[in-house]
Amino acid sequence: DSGVTQTPKHLITATGQRVTLRCSPRSGDLSVYWYQQSLDQGLQFLIQYYNGEERAKGNILERFSAQQFPDLHSELNLSSLELGDSALYFCASSAGQGARGEQFFGPGTRLTVL
Amino acid sequence: DAKTTQPTSMDCAEGRAANLPCNHSTISGNEYVYWYRQIHSQGPQYIIHGLKNNETNEMASLIITEDRKSSTLILPHATLRDTAVYYCIVRYPGAGSYQLTFGKGTKLSVIP
Numbered sequence: 720d721s722g723v724t725q726t727p728k729h730l731i732t733a734t735g736q737r738v739t740l741r742c743s744p745r746s747g748d749l750s751v752y753w754y755q756q757s758l759d760q761g762l763q764f765l766i767q768y769y770n771g772e773e774r775a776k777g778n779i780l781e782r783f784s785a786q787q788f789p790d791l792h793s794e795l796n797l798s799s800l801e802l803g804d805s806a807l808y809f810c811a812s813s814a815g816q817g818a819r820g821e822q823f824f825g826p827g828t829r830l831t832v833l
Numbered sequence: 834d835a836k837t838t839q840p841t842s843m844d845c846a847e848g849r850a851a852n853l854p855c856n857h858s859t860i861s862g863n864e865y866v867y868w869y870r871q872i873h874s875q876g877p878q879y880i881i882h883g884l885k886n887n888e889t890n891e892m893a894s895l896i897i898t899e900d901r902k903s904s905t906l907i908l909p910h911a912t913l914r915d916t917a918v919y920y921c922i923v924r925y926p927g928a929g930s931y932q933l934t935f936g937k938g939t940k941l942s943v944i945p
Contacts, residue, residue, distance in 0.1 A: 721876060752932060762877070762920075762935035775932055809876050819926060822933060824876030 722746065723825035725810050731831045737798040740828045744791055744812030750774070751793040752813075752822060753785055757806035768793055800832045837921045842940040845915075851908040853939050855921030858902040864925045866897060868906045869933070872917040877935070880906065880919075911943045 722745035732738055744751050753765040764777035768787035779785075782800075787793040797804060807829050811822040838856040845851040857866065867882040881888055881895045883904075888895045894907040908915055920938040 721878070723876070750931070754933075761937060762871075762933075764932035764934065767932055777932055807874060811876070813931075819882075821879045821882070822877075824878065826876055827874070829874075 721823040721825065723810060723812050723823050725808075725825040725828050727828060728826065729829050729831070731833065732800060733833055734800055734802060736800050736832075737796065738800065738830065740795040740797070740808050740810075740830075742793045742795070742810030742812075742825060744793070744810075745823055748812035748814050748823070749791065750813045750815065751787055751791070752811040753779075753793070753795050754809045754811065754824075755806050756809065756827075757803075760806075762809075765795070797830070802832050805830055805832045837923055837936055839919075839921050839936065839939045841937070842942070844942050844944055845908075845911045847913060847943050847945050848910055851911040851915065851941060851943070853906040853908075853919050853921075853941065854903065855906070856903045857921070857923045860901050860923050861925070863927075864923050866895065866901075866904050867922040867924065867933070868893070868895065869920045869922065869935075870915075870917040871920070871938070872914075877920065877933075911941075913943050913945065915941065916943045917941060 724743045726741045749770045752767045756762045765779040767775040771787050785795045807827045809827045811824045813822045868880040869877040871877045883895045897904045918938040
């Protein structure tokens with residue numbers, strides 16, 4: 720158990736809909752990262768937040784957005800969903816801004832868009 | 834971050850050492866080598882990292898060649914629970930580069 724929690728575990732929705740994925744980092748960790756894992760693209764970095772502020776952006780679509788709240792939990796919002804958005808979404812956390820490279824991953828949310 | 838090359842798959846007999854190679858011939862002087870693994874759609878798990886010296890922890894050993902162009906992750910006594918995809922990642926732990934860039938990794942199958 721990494722100490723990172725993600726909800727829900729599974730999410731099934733229809734194209735065009737909007738969903739919110741939630742992540743609680745390990746106690747004391749200030750950085751939260753979101754990754755997407757699809758069959759054809761592998762594990763891809765989406766976005767990082769550090770203590771409430773956006774730190775780095777990867778291949779995140781404009782239809783996707785994220786935020787980190789004062790209690791350090793984070794939410795990833797996916798809107799106008801398409802079939803290709805079906806994937807595993809992982810959240811990770813680290814103590815600092817991530818320089819050491821040790822990120823602790825949650826169990827993921829499996830999103831299925833029908 | 835430097836590109837890495839790993840074999841697509843490997844088998845290892847249970848109880849034997851698993852040696853997973855990684856080639857990173859374009860690594861620069863301030864880039865570290867990290868290893869993560871992912872067990873069947875679970876979240877990736879950090880294993881070990883190093884700069885130039887060999888490293889060992891409770892999970893594995895990391896051997897980095899003197900020229901730093903390749904490295905080997907060693908699981909000393911592989912068990913069935915070590916069956917996973919192993920990712921070798923080379924990165925500079927500095928500002929603006931905190932995310933992990935995963936390649937395709939090596940699928941390790943531990944055989945009974």
